[in-house]
Amino acid sequence: MRAIIVDNPGGPEQLRIGEVQRPEPKPHELLVKVKAASVNRADILQRQGNYPPPPSTSEILGLDAAGVVVDKGDQVLAWENDERVMALVPGGGYAEYVTIPEQMALPIPDNLSFTDAASIPEAFLTAYQAIVWYGQLKKRETALIHAGASGVGTAAIQLARTIGAKIIVTAGSDEKVNFCEMLGADLGVNYKEDDFATAVRNFTQGKGADVIVDFIGADYWDRNMASLAVDGRIVILATLGGALIEQFNIRDLFKKRGQLTTSSLRSRPLDYKVRLTRDFGGFALPRFNSGELKPVIDSVYSWQMAVEAHNHMEANANKGKIVLTID
Numbered sequence: 001m002r003a004i005i006v007d008n009p010g011g012p013e014q015l016r017i018g019e020v021q022r023p024e025p026k027p028h029e030l031l032v033k034v035k036a037a038s039v040n041r042a043d044i045l046q047r048q049g050n051y052p053p054p055p056s057t058s059e060i061l062g063l064d065a066a067g068v069v070v071d072k073g074d075q076v077l078a079w080e081n082d083e084r085v086m087a088l089v090p091g092g093g094y095a096e097y098v099t100i101p102e103q104m105a106l107p108i109p110d111n112l113s114f115t116d117a118a119s120i121p122e123a124f125l126t127a128y129q130a131i132v133w134y135g136q137l138k139k140r141e142t143a144l145i146h147a148g149a150s151g152v153g154t155a156a157i158q159l160a161r162t163i164g165a166k167i168i169v170t171a172g173s174d175e176k177v178n179f180c181e182m183l184g185a186d187l188g189v190n191y192k193e194d195d196f197a198t199a200v201r202n203f204t205q206g207k208g209a210d211v212i213v214d215f216i217g218a219d220y221w222d223r224n225m226a227s228l229a230v231d232g233r234i235v236i237l238a239t240l241g242g243a244l245i246e247q248f249n250i251r252d253l254f255k256k257r258g259q260l261t262t263s264s265l266r267s268r269p270l271d272y273k274v275r276l277t278r279d280f281g282g283f284a285l286p287r288f289n290s291g292e293l294k295p296v297i298d299s300v301y302s303w304q305m306a307v308e309a310h311n312h313m314e315a316n317a318n319k320g321k322i323v324l325t326i327d
C-alpha cells in the first residue's frame with residue numbers, strides 16, 4: 001500500500017508518499033481503508049525524530065483516521081465491511097490502510113463526512129480526557145483553555161460549553177481570539193498583547209479558574225498559579241513554551257489546594273484508550289448527531305500536499321484542525 005514516509009528525521013520536505021507493507025488485521029482488529037487523517041503536533045515532533053512511536057506500533061505518522069471497514073479479524077463481531085468508522089490510533093493514519101482494535105472504532109455520525117470525522121478522535125479525546133476526566137469541570141465553573149484556537153483547544157471549548165461552564169481562552173492573535181469567542185468562549189485574551197492572569201482575575205472577580213488546560217508549560221507556570229482558583233485543577237498536556245521552571249514554590253500550589261495532572265494519551269495502554277473512547281462516544285456521538293458538537297476544520301489538503309499541511313501547522317496558522325484526504 002502507499003503511505004507517507006519520512007525519509008530522514010527533519011523538516012516537512014522529508015515527507016513523501018512511498019510503498020510499505022499493508023497491515024493485516026489481528027483477530028480483534030478491523031482493517032480500514034483510510035479516507036482522511038488529521039495532522040497533529042505530535043506528527044511534527046515524530047517527523048523531526050523527537051517523538052518515537054510507542055513500541056510495537058506503526059512507524060507511520062498519523063494519530064487518527066476515518067474510513068471504511070474493508071476486512072476484519074475472525075473474532076470481530078460488532079462491525080461489518082463497508083461501515084464508516086473513525087478512531088484514535090497510536091500511528092499509521094497517513095496511509096491507505098490502517099488496522100484498528102475493534103473497541104477503538106467509533107461509528108461516524110451520518111451527518112459527518114470522512115474529513116469531518118478525521119478531525120475528531122485525537123483532538124476531542126484529548127480534550128475530553130482533560131476537561132471531563134481530569135478537570136472534572138462542572139456547570140458554572142470557569143475553565144481557562146490555553147491555545148484556544150488549536151485543534152485540542154477548539155474541542156475543549158465546545159466540551160466546556162456543553163457542560164455549561166464559563167470559558168476563558170488565550171490565543172496568539174485577535175483573529176484567533178474572535179474565532180474562539182464564536183465557538184463559545186466567554187472571554188478571549190490575546191496573550192501577545194494582554195496579561196491573561198489579570199484578565200482571569202477580573203473576569204472571575206478574583207476567584208480564578210477552576211480548571212486550566214495548558215499546553216505551554218514553563219512560560220505560563222507563574223501566571224497559571226496566579227490564575228488558579230482554590231481547589232482548582234491544572235492539566236498540562238504539552239510544553240510548547242518550555243519544560244524547565246526556574247523557581248517553583250510548592251506552597252503556591254498548596255495555597256490553592258491545587259491539583260496538577262499531566263497526561264500523554266499516545267503512550268497509554270489499550271484498555272485505558274478503549275475506556276476513554278467508549279465514554280467519549282456515549283457523551284459525544286449524540287451531540288455530533290444533533291449538531292451541538294461540531295468538527296472544527298481549518299483546512300483540508302490532499303495527502304500529496306502533506307508538506308504544505310505540516311508547514312501550515314508549524315507556522316501556528318491553523319484555527320482548528322488540518323485534515324489530509326487519502327486517495
Ligand SMILES: NC(=O)c1ccc[n+]([C@@H]2O[C@H](COP(=O)([O-])OP(=O)(O)OC[C@H]3O[C@@H](n4cnc5c(N)ncnc54)[C@H](OP(=O)(O)O)[C@@H]3O)[C@@H](O)[C@H]2O)c1
Pocket residue numbers: 039040041042122123126147148149150151152153170171172173176215216219236237238239240241263264265266313316317318320
Ligand atoms: N498530552 C497529550 O496526550 C496530547 C494529545 C494531543 C495533543 N497534545 C498537545 O496539545 C497541543 C495542541 O495540539 P494541536 O494538535 O491541537 O495543536 P495545533 O492545532 O497545532 O495548535 C497549537 C497552537 O499552540 C500555540 N502555541 C504554539 N507555541 C506556543 C507558545 N510557545 N506559547 C503559546 N502558544 C503557543 C499556537 O497558537 P497561538 O497562535 O494561539 O499561539 C499553535 O497554533 C500540542 O502541543 C500537542 O502536542 C497533547
